[in-house]
Amino acid sequence: MVKVALIGAGKMGISHLSILGAHPNVEVVGVSDTSKMVLDVFEKYSSFPCFSNYEEMLAKTNADAVFVSVPTKFHATMVRKVLESGKHVFAEKPLCLTAEEGKSLVALAAEKAVVNQVGYHNKFIGTFREVKRLLDLGVLGEVYHFTGESYGPVVIREKQDNWRADPAEGGGCLMDYASHVIDLINYLLGNITSVKGTMLESIYSKNVEDAVYCILEVNSGVNGVLSVNWSDETYRKMSTSITIQGKKGKIICDANELKVYFKTNDFPEGYSKGWNVKYVTDLTDSVDFYLRGEEYSSQIDYFISAIERQVPNVINNFKSAWYTDNVISMIKSSNLN
Amino acid sequence: MDRIIFGDNQFFAVNHISDEKSRAQSIKFKEDRAIIKTLDIAIESGINTFMCTTHDRIENICDHIRKNPSKYQDFKIYPCMPYAHKYANAVTEMGYAGTLKHFVPGNFVGSLFKGGLAFLSKDYISIMELLIDSEMKMFKGIQTPVIFLQNVITDLLLGLGMNDILVAFHRYVKKKYGAEAGYITMNMPKLLSVLEANGITNPIICSSINKVGFRMSGGREVYEEVLRTKKVRAMAMQVLAGGAIHPKEAIEYVCSLPNIESILFGASSAANIEQTVELINEYSLTGESMEVIA
Numbered sequence: 339m340v341k342v343a344l345i346g347a348g349k350m351g352i353s354h355l356s357i358l359g360a361h362p363n364v365e366v367v368g369v370s371d372t373s374k375m376v377l378d379v380f381e382k383y384s385s386f387p388c389f390s391n392y393e394e395m396l397a398k399t400n401a402d403a404v405f406v407s408v409p410t411k412f413h414a415t416m417v418r419k420v421l422e423s424g425k426h427v428f429a430e431k432p433l434c435l436t437a438e439e440g441k442s443l444v445a446l447a448a449e450k451a452v453v454n455q456v457g458y459h460n461k462f463i464g465t466f467r468e469v470k471r472l473l474d475l476g477v478l479g480e481v482y483h484f485t486g487e488s489y490g491p492v493v494i495r496e497k498q499d500n501w502r503a504d505p506a507e508g509g510g511c512l513m514d515y516a517s518h519v520i521d522l523i524n525y526l527l528g529n530i531t532s533v534k535g536t537m538l539e540s541i542y543s544k545n546v547e548d549a550v551y552c553i554l555e556v557n558s559g560v561n562g563v564l565s566v567n568w569s570d571e572t573y574r575k576m577s578t579s580i581t582i583q584g585k586k587g588k589i590i591c592d593a594n595e596l597k598v599y600f601k602t603n604d605f606p607e608g609y610s611k612g613w614n615v616k617y618v619t620d621l622t623d624s625v626d627f628y629l630r631g632e633e634y635s636s637q638i639d640y641f642i643s644a645i646e647r648q649v650p651n652v653i654n655n656f657k658s659a660w661y662t663d664n665v666i667s668m669i670k671s672s673n674l675n
Numbered sequence: 676m677d678r679i680i681f682g683d684n685q686f687f688a689v690n691h692i693s694d695e696k697s698r699a700q701s702i703k704f705k706e707d708r709a710i711i712k713t714l715d716i717a718i719e720s721g722i723n724t725f726m727c728t729t730h731d732r733i734e735n736i737c738d739h740i741r742k743n744p745s746k747y748q749d750f751k752i753y754p755c756m757p758y759a760h761k762y763a764n765a766v767t768e769m770g771y772a773g774t775l776k777h778f779v780p781g782n783f784v785g786s787l788f789k790g791g792l793a794f795l796s797k798d799y800i801s802i803m804e805l806l807i808d809s810e811m812k813m814f815k816g817i818q819t820p821v822i823f824l825q826n827v828i829t830d831l832l833l834g835l836g837m838n839d840i841l842v843a844f845h846r847y848v849k850k851k852y853g854a855e856a857g858y859i860t861m862n863m864p865k866l867l868s869v870l871e872a873n874g875i876t877n878p879i880i881c882s883s884i885n886k887v888g889f890r891m892s893g894g895r896e897v898y899e900e901v902l903r904t905k906k907v908r909a910m911a912m913q914v915l916a917g918g919a920i921h922p923k924e925a926i927e928y929v930c931s932l933p934n935i936e937s938i939l940f941g942a943s944s945a946a947n948i949e950q951t952v953e954l955i956n957e958y959s960l961t962g963e964s965m966e967v968i969a
Contacts, residue, residue, distance in 0.1 A: 349766055356834025360865065375772060379799060383837040492767060500770060572701075574687075575760065577694055595693045617692040619889045619919040628861035628892045629830050 340645050343368035343401035345392040345416060347376050350430050350457065351407035353629060355386070357638050358405070360627035364642060368399040392416065396423050403453070403645055406430065409501045410508025414439040421446045426453040428641050432517045433659040435508055437667045440660040453644045453651045455637070456659035458521040460578060462633035462640065464621030465596040469580065469589055470526055472598065477606050478584025484527055484562035486519040486554075490576035492568040496542045503543055510546030512538065512666055516566040518578055520669075521662040523564070526580065528556040529661050533668040538675055541569040552669055564669075593631075594618050676724070676821065676879070679955050680753065680910065681717045681948075682941035683727035686710050691917040703943060707735045716945045718750065720952040726753040726823070726881075726939055731761075734813040741816050755823040755859060756810040779805045800843050807847060821879060822848040823857040833866055842873050855879055857910070862892045864901045877906045881939060884911035886920050886928040902934045910937040922954060930958035 342364050344355055351371070358364050370389040371377050377388045389395035396404070396419065403426035406416050413434050420427050421443065433456055434440040447454040460466050472478070492502070492515065501507040502514060524530060536552035549567040556562070568576075579592035587600040596616045603611055625635035637654070644651045684690070688701035704710050714725060714736070727733050740747045765774040779802055811822070824844050832840050845856040856879070860866045863882035870878045883890035884898060890913055891898050902909060914929045915922060929938060938955055942948045 349763070352831070352835070356831045358834075359836055360834040360862070373771065380835075382799065383839055384835050386836075491764065500768065502767065572698075574689070574697070579694075592694055594691065595695075617917060617919055619692060619887065619916050622889075624888055624891060624894055626893055627830075627834060627865070628890060629834060630827055 339363060339365045340642050341365050341367045341400060341402045342405065343370070343395055343399050343403075344405040344407065345370050345395070345420075346406065346408035346430075347371040347373075347380065348407060351405070353634060354405050354407060354428075354638065356629055357627060357635050359384075359386075361638065361642065362626065363646070367401050368395040370395045393419065396420065396425070401425055403428065403641070407457075410513060411435055411501075411506065414443070417443055418446065421450050421452065421454075424450055424452065426641075426645050428455045428457065428638075429656075429659075430457045431521070431659065431662075432456075432508070432513050432666060433656060433663050435513075437660065437664045440656070440663045444656045444660050447656050453641065454656040455641045455644070455651065455654050456656065457637060458518060458654050458659065458662070459631070459633040459637050460518055460522050460593070461525055461653055462636040463593050464618050464623075464632070465591050465593060465616070466522065466526070466580075468596055468616065468621050469582070469591045472589065472606065473526060473582070475606055477587065477600070477604075477609075478582060478589065479586030481527065481558070481560050481582055481584045483583045484523065484560065485581040486523045486562065486564050486566075486578075487580070488515055488519045488566045488568075488576060488578040489570040489573045490515065490568050491571040491573060492576075493542050493548055494569055494571045496544075503546055505546050510543075511548050511566060511568045512550050512669060515568045515576070516550040516564065516669075517662055517666060518576075519564060519566055519580075520665045521659070522578065522580060523554065523556065523562065524658065524661050524665070527560065527562070527582070528558050530554045530665045530668070531557050533665070533672045534561070535674055536669050536672045538669075538673045541567075550669065552672065554665075593633075596621070676908070676910065676937045677722070677751075678937060678959060679722050679952060680724045680726050680937050680939040681714070681722045682912070682939050683725070683730070683733075685941045685943045686713075687728065687730055687732070691913070692919075700943060707732065707739070710736055711739055713943060713948075717948055718747075720949050721956075722948075722952065723749050724751045724753060726755060728758045728825070729754055729756045729810040729813070730758050737813050737815075737817055751818045751820055752814060753821045753823055753857065754811065754814055754819055755825050756807065757825060757828065758810075759825055759827045775802060778809065780809050781805070800840075800847075803840065803843060804847050804851070807844075808851070811852065819852065820854055821857045822852060822854045823859050823879075823881060826859040826861055829858045829860045829866065830862055833860070833862060833869060838869055838873050841870065842875065845875055845878075857881060859912070861890050863907075863909075864893055864897050867901060867905060867907050871905075877908060879908045879910065879936075881910035881912055881937075883913040883916075884909070884929055884932065884935065885914050885916040886925060887916045889913060889916035889919065899932065902932050907934065908936045909934055910939055911935050912939040914938060914940060922951060926951070926954040927958050930955065 370392040404420045407430040502509040534553040538547035539549040541548035548569040582589040590597040643649045688697040690697035859881045888895035
């Protein structure tokens with residue numbers, strides 16, 4: 339049994355808690371939150387020990403691992419405290435507000451030799467994993483362009499009053515939404531090494547951007563476009579997709595559907611010349627407990643398995659999330675608006 | 676429950692395998708009359724139950740049903756609540772407290788917060804009851820013999836171990852609406868054990884049941900074992916696994932299982948609706964499933 343505590347029972351925290359609560363190898367030993375009402379509900383209806391102070395929880399619960407799902411501005415302090423206490427950490431994305439803060443957490447996690455993971459769940463989606471496999475096989479030939487996109491209905495009117503509307507707390511489309519796409523590009527195409535011209539656009543928000551448009555270059559020298567908008571209500575929920583063009587074919591992929599086009603008879607097993615369509619139903623392994631997408635359960639399974647030394651701590655570790663934080667900084671400093 | 680239940684995902688652009696199809700559906704069903712037309716096709720095919728989310732647009736559909744009582748005399752609706760995106764988006768925008776204040780009718784939540792007192796357990800149950808009432812308003816005057824809790828809420832509570840709230844839902848819909856409670860879940864075996872342990876026997880549970888094991892947590896075999904050995908009024912959904920299985924093969928499989936009381940499906944075109952109904956009728960008249968519908 340892995341003993342797990344959680345800091346921050348907001349929307350992501352509560353989802354993690356439910357999956358952890360149902361996990362056969364996990365015992366939830368503590369939940370901390372600053373909201374009296376949230377704690378009150380947990381005290382009355384769940385069997386989880388509750389704490390209003392996370393440091394008290396860290397001291398009292400003897401947890402092996404801690405989930406940190408609080409607004410990004412608190413990550414640097416809270417994740418550090420958890421690492422200093424020698425516990426494994428799962429932190430929500432993005433890792434930190436600045437690349438400098440993240441760098442010191444990467445170093446501390448390495449020094450403490452604990453499992454460290456960040457919640458970029460797209461890498462646990464069957465369709466994107468298949469894209470990674472295909473690219474590693476080199477089936478597209480020379481890749482010459484990509485487009486990473488994400489659209490959804492987070493801010494669709496002018497009135498907004500919460501931490502997502504405050505840049506100092508990690509709000510804004512770049513950190514909250516675009517970070518997912520940046521992280522996916524780093525994973526699939528290689529780390530982004532430069533950002534060439536960015537437009538950060540405010541549509542409804544006053545203090546943060548609602549859309550991010552820019553041109554990126556990855557370490558292989560390939561250029562691509564990033565287009566992200568969280569004020570698009572024609573999407574029912576967040577929809578992330580990637581299009582990759584190579585000299586021998588093309589990939590269009592989102593969380594549900596993978597479309598691959600091969601120009602010639604040079605294609606991998608299970609595919610054919612021309613268009614191929616595969617669905618997440620064919621590419622996803624079933625999980626033991628499903629809440630809101632297999633990927634949310636799979637990333638937690640992976641973290642717990644890494645603590646149990648069943649898998650290496652390579653997917654979504656702090657270092658890879660820190661690369662994403664770096665790109666976020668590069669995008670901010672190249673804003674033309 | 677009827678053998679065949681018509682679902683609403685296609686009306687609200689919920690498509691589990693393709694964003695393109697989802698957009699096409701959103702365009703096709705932009706007008707309420709397109710939804711009503713499709714519902715009427717389903718009724719002509721012999722379907723008498725519509726299971727739907729408490730989406731805002733359902734209110735207009737309910738108005739149409741109330742205005743045509745003779746036409747929809749035998750028509751039943753199984754509401755599924757809550758429409759989770761409505762609340763999830765609100766929590767993102769307003770936080771938990773703001774969301775409750777916004778959606779719970781009257782002054783109840785406001786006065787609780789104002790009082791600054793610790794809430795009592797019954798207060799939370801009252802909040803849940805008020806939310807159920809507000810979601811049920813649109814169905815006034817329409818037969819709703821089964822009221823479902825959506826899977827994201829059922830499974831959230833299941834994972835958190837908040838079993839008392841699952842039970843309270845069961846109790847309240849019976850007391851207030853004279854309805855049976857139904858639970859949608861992606862974790863049927865686990866939910867059934869929890870409900871049984873909390874005194875709810877032979878519950879109505881709607882879950883993914885399909886030949887490829889899609890969204891059948893723990894695996895298909897576990898589900899088949901539960902259906903064979905336990906007491907549950909099972910409704911199968913996602914029988915086509917989002918289109919991954921050929922309809923004939925999909926329906927043949929589900930109809931071959933014991934203890935499946937109802938099959939839920941949604942479709943946009945007359946041809947698909949009629950074909951699915953025919954297949955279910957055809958395979959339901961063979962083998963073990965005879966006992967279930969007899």
